[in-house]
Amino acid sequence: MITLGQYINNNSFGHRLDARVKILATVILSLLIFQARGWEIFLISSFVFIVCFICRLNFFSIWKALQPLVWFAVLLFALHLFFTDGTVLFTAPYLPVEITAEGLSRGLIIAWQFIALALCGVLLTMVTSPSDLVHGLTYLLGPLKYLRVPVQDIAVMVSMSLRFVPTLLEEYDRIKQAQIARGSAIETGRPARKIKSLAALIIPLMVSAFRRADDLTEAMEARGYARGPRTTLNQQHFGREEVFALLVLGVLLSLVLTSQFLRAPFP
C-alpha cells in the first residue's frame, strides 16, 4: 500500500489539528532535519517524540511503518562509515576497511536524517485522514490557480486514485488467481517464465483499469460532477489550537535558526 501509516482517529490534539497546519509543520520539520547539526538533532528528535506522545500514537505501529526503511538507513550508515576518509579510529584485521571518526558521525547523521524524515511522513499520515490531506494540500496549493493550474480538478483526481488503489490491487489479485487456476507459472516458474506470466497479467489489469475509469467517469457524471469548483464536507477550521501549534512550531524554528546562526554567523 502507498499509505505510510494507518490513520486511526483517536481525536487527540494532533488528530484534531487542521490538516493545513500539519502539512506546513511537516514541510518545515523536513527542512530543519536537512540542516540540523549537533544539539539541534537532539532538539528536533525530542520534538518529534513529544508529538508522538501528544497524538497518543501506538509506538508499535509507528515501528511497523518504519521497519522496511530501517534497513535502508543501516545501509546508508554503513556506506558512510566505511567510505569516509579522516582520523582513523579503528582498522579491521585482514580487511581493507578503516573506520574514521568523520565516517562515524556522518553515517549517524545521515541515518538519523533519513529515519527522522520518514518518521515525519508516517506521523502526518497517521494523524491525518487521506481526504483531509488532499484538501489541505489543495488549499495550500490554491494560489497556483492564478497560474491556471486546475488545483480543484487535480484534488478530485488524487482522491479518486487513492480511492481506487485498493480496488485495483484486489483486481490484480483476482486476475492473478484466475491465471494461476489456469496454469500460469507466475508463482512457481523459472524467472524467465515468471516474467512472461507477469506480462500476461499486466495487460488484463490495464484493460480493466481503463474500463473502470470509463465507468467511474460515468458514475461521477451521473451524480452531477462537472469540472470546476465544488465543495466537500471537509471543514477547515483555524482556531486557538492551530494558533498554538503554529506558535510552538515558530519557537522550534527560531531555536534551530538561532543555533545555526551562532554556529556560522556569516555563511
Next chain:
Amino acid sequence: MIKINNIFYQYEGSAAPALSDISMEIHEGEYVALTGSNGCGKTTLIRQLNALVRPDRGTVTIDGLDTADPANHKEIRRLVGMLFQNPDNQIVGMTVEEDIAFGPGNLNLPPQEIRRQVHDILESFGLQSLAGRAPHTLSGGEKRLVSLAGVLIMNPRYIAFDEPTAYLDATGRRRVLAMMKQLHKKGIGIIHITHDAADMADADRLLIMNRGKLIRDGHLRDILCAKQENTGFTLPLPPITELIRHLNRQGWSLTPDIFTVEEAGREIHRLLTRAR
C-alpha cells in the same frame, strides 16, 4: 414526467443499434419494472434518462428538460438518480461519508449543510458505524446501501435501479426491495431493471425489451397473466406462480394470477379451510 420519443441509439463501432424506435412515458411516482435478455439494451435505455448518453434521433425529456441540451444536465442528474449494475464503480469517495457527500458537493452546498445531510441520511440507513470506512472494505450489500444513500441525498424525483439485487444474499435482497417499495410510497418514480419476476412484485407496470426494441409495455399483472406470444423473449414466471399453475393442471382450482408468496398463502389457506 419522463418522455421518450422515438429514440434511436447506436454505440460507436457497433453493428446494430442498441436502442431502436423506443417511445414511452414514465409518470412521477410510478414503479416500472424493465426486463429483457442480456444485451437487449436495458442499461443503455436508463443511461438515456440521466443524459449519460443522448439519442442519435428522437428526444428524451425529463420534466420538460431535454437531455440534448447540456445546460440541462446538472438539473437532470439531480432529478434522475442512477444505481449502477456494479456498485464498486459507483462509489467514488475515499470513505463512506465522503462518497455520500459527493453529490451535494457537486451542487456546491456549504460544508456544514453537507455534513448535516450526510449525518441524517447515514442515520436513516443505520450506517453511522460505517461513516469512516474505505469503500473496498465494505460487503456487497453495504456497498449497495452506500450507493443508494449517495443517490437519495440528492432528493431525486426518479431513480433507475440497474439490477439492484444482483450479488446480494436473501436478506440483502429483501432489504433493498423493501427500501425501493418505501421510496415508491414516498412518491419517487422507480425504474427497476431485473431478470427475476419475483423481484417485480411491487411494480405497477412492466416493460420488456428485446434487441433494442420495446416489445411489451403494460400492467405487470396483465403481462404476467397473458399467454406469452412468441416475441423472442419469454419471461420466466416466479416459482410460486409455476407451482400454482402446476397444481391447477393436476385438477385443483386456484386463482391462476398469483405472483407472491403472500397471495399463494392466502389462496392455499382458503382452499385448506374449505377442505377441512
